[in-house]
Amino acid sequence: MALNKARxxxxxxxxxxxxxxxxxxxxxxxxxxxxxxxxxxxxxxxDLVLPVSTAQKSPEIAVNVVVSKIxxxxxxxxxxxLETVPDPENPGQSVLQVPEDLLNGQLIDTLLDELSKKADIxxxxxxxxxxxxxxxxxxxxxQCDKKLPFAVLRQVMYTAGxxxxxxFKFVVYKME
Amino acid sequence: xxxxxxxxxxxxxxxxxIMNLVTILIPFLIMAAQFVQLAVIDSxxxxxxxxxxxxxxxxxxxxxxxxxxxxxxxxxxxxxxxxHPEGVPEAAEGExxxxxxxCTSGGVCISxxxxxxxxxxxxxxxxxxxxxxxxxxxxxxxxxxxxxxEVIVQTMDASREDPTKxxxxxxxxxxxxNVVIAGGAM
Numbered sequence: 001m002a003l004n005k006a007r008x009x010x011x012x013x014x015x016x017x018x019x020x021x022x023x024x025x026x027x028x029x030x031x032x033x034x035x036x037x038x039x040x041x042x043x044x045x046x047d048l049v050l051p052v053s054t055a056q057k058s059p060e061i062a063v064n065v066v067v068s069k070i071x072x073x074x075x076x077x078x079x080x081x082l083e084t085v086p087d088p089e090n091p092g093q094s095v096l097q098v099p100e101d102l103l104n105g106q107l108i109d110t111l112l113d114e115l116s117k118k119a120d121i122x123x124x125x126x127x128x129x130x131x132x133x134x135x136x137x138x139x140x141x142x143q144c145d146k147k148l149p150f151a152v153l154r155q156v157m158y159t160a161g162x163x164x165x166x167x168f169k170f171v172v173y174k175m176e
Numbered sequence: 177x178x179x180x181x182x183x184x185x186x187x188x189x190x191x192x193x194i195m196n197l198v199t200i201l202i203p204f205l206i207m208a209a210q211f212v213q214l215a216v217i218d219s220x221x222x223x224x225x226x227x228x229x230x231x232x233x234x235x236x237x238x239x240x241x242x243x244x245x246x247x248x249x250x251x252x253x254x255x256x257x258x259x260h261p262e263g264v265p266e267a268a269e270g271e272x273x274x275x276x277x278x279c280t281s282g283g284v285c286i287s288x289x290x291x292x293x294x295x296x297x298x299x300x301x302x303x304x305x306x307x308x309x310x311x312x313x314x315x316x317x318x319x320x321x322x323x324x325x326e327v328i329v330q331t332m333d334a335s336r337e338d339p340t341k342x343x344x345x346x347x348x349x350x351x352x353x354n355v356v357i358a359g360g361a362m
Contacts, residue, residue, distance in 0.1 A: 017191050024198040031205035038214060051326035054333045055215040087322075095322065141216070146326035150319040153328075157221070157357065166221040168357075172329055174213035 040064065042143060042171065051146040053172035062139035062169065063118045067156055069096060069145050074114045082152065096148065098155055106158045115140075115163035140165040217332055219355045239312045241303065241352060243296075245319040245331055247284050249275030250296055252303075253318075288326050293334045300335055300351045315352035328357070 040059045042050060048068040066073040072080040080102055087095040098108055119136065126135040140160050144153060157168060240254040277296045279285040315335050319328050332355050341349040 014188065017195055021191055021195065021198075024195070024202070027202060028198060028205070031202065031209050034209040034211060035205060036210040036213075037208070038210065040214065042212075042214065044212075050214075051329040053215060053217060053329050054336070054339070055217045057216050057218065059214050059216045089322070144325045146324065146329070148325040149321060150323045150325065150328060151321040153325055154321075154357075161221045168219045168221070169216040170219060170329065172215055172217060174215040176213070 040141060040171065048143065048145050049147075050143060050171060050173050052175050054175050055172055056174070059141065059169065059171060060139075062141045063115070063122070063165070064141045064143070065115075065156065065160070066143045067145065067148055067152065069147070072098075072108070072111060072156065074111070074118065077114070079111050079114050080108055096152060098152060103155070106155050107162060108155055108159045111156065111159045112163055115160055115165060119164050136164075138164055138166045139169060140167065141169050141171055143171045217329065217355065219332075219357055221356075239303070239307045239314075240316070241312075241314065242316040242318055242358070243331060243335065244275075245317065245323050245327060246275065247320065247322065249278040249285065250291060250331065251275040252277070252296075252299055285327075288324070288330050291327065291330070293330060296331070296334045297338050297340075297351070301338055301341065301349075304349075304351050313350070313352050314354045314356060316356045316358050318358045 038059065040061065042048070044050075045068070047070050048066060064075050067082075070082055071078045072082065080098060082096050083099050084094045084096055087093045102108055102110060119138070123136040142153075142156070160166075160168070242253040244251040244253060276299065277292050279290045280292050281290055285291050317328060317331060319331075335352045335355070337348040337350050337353070339348040
């Protein structure tokens with residue numbers, strides 16, 4: 001008995017990692033299956049829930065406008081903060097809107113400035129490269145919260161149109 | 177004696193290097209993993225300019241299909257001749273004309289599921305039967321101010337294709353995939 005104990009302690013203790021290997025292999029296969037590269041990314045939050053659609057077209061890179069429940073963000077830079085006001089048509093309910101002092105008719109001035117800048121940069125790049133594939137095509141990726149009222153979307157689209165963006169790509173979750 | 181002992185003892189495979197490899201691979205794959213698939217819906221601004229006159233088919237007027245989306249349902253415009261061959265039913269005195277596709281509840285649509293999307297697709301199928309040309313693939317959406325974005329997306333889905341009917345190449349039948357969002361009632 002005493003001899004036995006002494007013998008055991010002489011050998012270096014080895015961890016049995018076979019079961020861990022099993023687990024790792026399964027995780028590896030699962031992660032390889034969900035591996036994917038996409039040009040754009042969304043940062044889902046409570047304020048930005050994209051709608052689900054049966055559309056199949058995959059996104060391509062373009063100027064990115066995110067309209068969440070709280071703000072309008074262009075390529076990661078917040079431009080306009082939205083406000084929630086009581087709905088004049090349905091008492092007791094509230095409606096999301098662009099603050100009136102930022103609106104010029106249907107135009108959102110600060111957004112127009114930012115998008116015009118982006119358009120100018122894109123045109124410059126197109127001109128310098130001289131390639132047709134880099135030319136400015138006026139593409140705009142729009143990510144909207146699914147509860148966004150159309151009035152705000154229309155103002156964003158109208159402003160983008162004034163900044164020479166005319167091809168809108170609405171980003172949605174693909175239905176499985 | 178010593179030889180005998182060595183044969184009896186099974187030698188463990190050294191898995192530690194593989195473990196190292198896998199442990200490095202896993203964080204990398206987690207970073208690149210995608211758990212939601214994204215897609216885009218194309219839409220263009222309404223073209224400004226004089227429409228090009230086409231006199232290919234003088235017998236058939238061009239299709240100017242529009243869908244007006246309100247909180248009471250979806251109204252199909254520009255295709256009255258197909259939807260109502262016997263003439264548009266006149267609304268009774270003092271009664272508001274109902275949308276072509278009213279809400280399933282009959283009153284006001286509260287959520288996106290209250291709209292009758294299957295019926296809308298069925299109606300658009302009828303219109304597509306009459307206008308099968310690829311040039312007639314435009315649909316103009318005219319949503320109300322307070323209509324939620326998800327309803328607009330769902331309308332685009334319902335008018336893009338009919339998954340229940342097979343099209344030419346084994347895919348779903350294409351209806352009106354070119355969506356233009358109009359300014360709506362200002």
